[in-house]
Amino acid sequence: MNKEFKTSISPCAVTEDELKLINKLTVRELKAEEVFTFNVILCDNEVDRDSERFDIAALEKLAELFVGVTGIFDHNPCGGNQTARIFDTVCEKVTGKMTSFGEGYACVKAKAYMPRTVKNADLIAEIEAGIKKEVSVSCAVSTFTCSICGEDMRDGKCKHIRGRRYGDKICSCILSDVTDAYEWSFVAIPAQVNAGVTKGFGDRFKDCENLIKAVREGKCVKFTREQASQLCEYIEALEADALDGRLFRKSLTDEAVRFALIAVPELDRETVINMCSTAQTAELIKMKDAFRLKAGEIIPLSPQLKAKKEKPKTNNNDFKF
DSSP, X not given: OOGGGSOOEEEEOOOHHHHHHHHTSSSSOXXXXXXXXXXXXXXXXXXXXXXXXEOHHHHHHHHXXXXXXXXXXXXXXXXXXXXXXXXXXXXXXXXXXXXXXXXXXXEEEEEEEEXXXXXXXXXXXXXXXXXXXXXXXXXXXXXXXXXXXXXXXXXXXXOOOTXXXXXXXXXXXXXXXXXXXXXXXXXXXXXXXXXXXXXXXXXXXXXXXXXXXXXXXXXXXXXXXXXXXXXXXXXXXXXXXXXXXXXXXXXHHHHHHHHXXXXXXXXXXXXXXXXXXXXXXXXXXXXXXXXXHHHHHHSOSSOSSOOOOOOOOOOGGGOOO
């Protein structure tokens, strides 16, 4: 842990120029004594606890996008949780400081403000006392690059595992091409060691379908423990349904092939199997029904002989001696 940035929040006195920036975001102009301001280290380019890291371009974009963004608690995006707002940012490159993978260290520093009200008095006291230190940001990125092979870690080409060592390098996911910045939160344990960053949407998602949709769209998502558990259960249910579907498909294909070979004997089995394997399930059902109807015209598909009925058991009393 770099002690220089262990505390990501620190109080600061508001200057006249900063007050002008703040009043660009307010409905009425506030006076210096009406606001409490503090510095925030939002994120950096060091590898975090999820074996992910931002590249420099991503940090520069985040610094641009986070101006005017609200601060909340624990990524819970309800109006009552809004407590502060960022009015100035900078992507700062620290001379002489290096990351664990040998790149020059950089971070997004921001200045935030909140009104000095009775409601905020306790929070201000906790910030001043060093209790509220860590923050975490919520944002969207579109590129996830493997630090080992340079391939996209989502399309299946990359076979490396985050956090695992390959030779003299440890694999990490490089996050780049930032598309949006949603909010920043006061949290207890951030993902990044120095500042804390959570790439995701938190409670913005109401169900597993939305979580999966976000991943498909290339958005980087951070799951809570509850969401991860719910998603695992959802995936297990989908896997069970998928197994049922595969068994049904196999049975359907076997029937379609059998009827097709009877209905059109000129076709060879391999050709029929290939034809069935490329058909959609709905099409395969229609093919099976059509082949079955045609096959029924050629040979009977129901047994001509019925099973003989068992003779009724006789009662021993019926025998006469």
